[in-house]
Amino acid sequence: MISWGIYFGGERAAEGSVTPWEVEGRVDYDRLIEEFGTQKFDRSLIERLERLAGESHYMLRRGIFFSHRDLDKVLEDYEKGGGFFLYTGRGPSGPMHIGHIIPFYFTKWLQERFKVNVYIQLTDDEKFLEKKRRLSLMETKKWSYENALDIIAVGFDPDRTFIFQDTEYMGHMYEAAIKVAKKVNFSTVRAVFGFNTSTNIGMIFFPAVQIVPTLFERRRCLIPAAIDQDPYWRVQRDIAEGLGFYKAAAIHSKFIPPLTGFQGKMSSSRPETAIYLNDPPKTIKEKIYKYAFSGGQPTVELHRKLGGNPDIDVSFQWLYMFFEPDDARIEEIREAYRSGSLLTGELKDMLIEKVEKFLEEHQSRRDEAKELINTFKYDGNLARRMWRETVASD
């Protein structure tokens, strides 16, 4: 779910591959589990998580999280009273869209149910260092502020959440960063992130910076992230114990498909693939009508006769993955669409209504967030503690 990408280094990922910087083609999640060497997020583990959370969550029930590393150990620590902490982040390169914010809503649910600390890294350094973006540091700092407002609007606990921006907080992280960096060589980052000899030395160092927050507490760190970020945690897991810390644990979510269909991720360079958190109702309506990939038939007559395919219909998938939490209702919709009684236009109207309502509420909480930003960054309970400390210091 962490959406910070990473410098592409001039090379192009193979078609259909998943790397931290690009997702192409339809994703085979079982193959990913095998290739990444992660564990299947199975029914019994989901039930254990929900039991401890004291509540079920529709994104868990519906398999939006399909893979994990060490979640069982995290839950075991929690059961024994040792606790854990959550870490996620955002690469502040522009405005946030629906795909960026959904994971934060799930992270917030975890915080609420487990009463744990959440650390949110804004990588203004990385987004500046990625040459292809052509962003000045002033711009990535500006986006850090704008994105922080959207993140705060999600409703995190101000005394258990620390939002930090790398260029501001580096003084407290640098010692930990060089301890990590000493254990990672160029061969490793070349193999893991596709860096090459033209990659700038700031980008080469950056993986150390992204790993540091996993060392913020001497407890297990759980990272809710899309699986394309897993390479960072693989590097972390190779070195963490040598530094006296825990290997990072992660739960991996599926990708929310772009409006335009199941190819790749929502992308800022193609605005038609995504709905932005500040899109006005008119734009939302237009984008969904115009671009939302449909699983329906070419004509109403054929649709009534043959029915639609909810598995490839993006409107249905968005409702299923995030916007319609009611299980009975979503199954009704699926059935109606499959049978042909629900038309594509009607399905799109349902999604439009949900998205509009969600964004209206989100925007209103975002306005209030301006009053809260200093609490999350500097003077909430957790923030104050973090500004007093040096991470993993001698």
Next chain:
Amino acid sequence: MISWGIYFGGERAAEGSVTPWEVEGRVDYDRLIEEFGTQKFDRSLIERLERLAGESHYMLRRGIFFSHRDLDKVLEDYEKGGGFFLYTGRGPSGPMHIGHIIPFYFTKWLQERFKVNVYIQLTDDEKFLEKKRRLSLMETKKWSYENALDIIAVGFDPDRTFIFQDTEYMGHMYEAAIKVAKKVNFSTVRAVFGFNTSTNIGMIFFPAVQIVPTLFERRRCLIPAAIDQDPYWRVQRDIAEGLGFYKAAAIHSKFIPPLTGFQGKMSSSRPETAIYLNDPPKTIKEKIYKYAFSGGQPTVELHRKLGGNPDIDVSFQWLYMFFEPDDARIEEIREAYRSGSLLTGELKDMLIEKVEKFLEEHQSRRDEAKELINTFKYDGNLARRMWRETVASD
């Protein structure tokens, strides 16, 4: 003169080569000027420097500085009232010896005569990152403290000097470091510093950190340094103007030869090559008697008859380069030695007396430095200003 070396990366420099990390063989300074593409520090420039300084300096008169970059421009700026600043540093990997401290005495003279700011970087990060040293961060921090005392003992102006340790001050340097880092890629640091794919990503990033202090002021930065540090400044000079700063200027000193003769540099791994600032009188005497390479003849009789060779005699060279500022006296000694009237033992006694007196005084000033360390690091005029600022910030 900056003595921080740099990670060796498993490769060995060719015999006779000068790199930032190793100096081998007798140095051909004219060849160095040609190879490094620097300018000869000629008589007229020395005279101009001395005229502006209002005083001559024996190290200048004697050609201890043989090469420079842009010193003429620094002096021009000074003449026009624009001023400049000095930057030097120390890699805190262990106790300091005579070879380490001499450059600081010359830097102090420059500060005194030109009334300029001096920035002294303690690279505790780099010395930790150099794997071959096997130093913990706690150790390089400890050496930062110990070395700072020796540097303060030199007598810098507490209100015009800022001593900073990378792990402490990085919060104020990181923005500038990533601006530098974005302009330097792996190919460059591989070519310039001999890094390879086994080099850790902290070392790969470090050249950016060493370059940052050249951006501390928007004036010309003058770096008194041994020429083996020049590669850093070559990288700096390629990118500084693109960042809106001046190309660094430098004056390059010859290497003070090891006690054992003209091969290589004084080395911490071979204690017989150097005299440490905390060596007691007994050790000083023993080391000079036992190891100081002699230009004398095998027997007293032969020496009286043929005379000694001051050019290769380390005792004479140490007196010439630093310990005997009196020009008339040093020429008397040279002549007496050459003629055979002065024996090697007598020459060594002269050096021993000078070194003992120098170290006794240095040690006593070092004791007083404990009271001054906070002034230089945190609350002198320049230090306070630097802790209020972020270097090269947007």
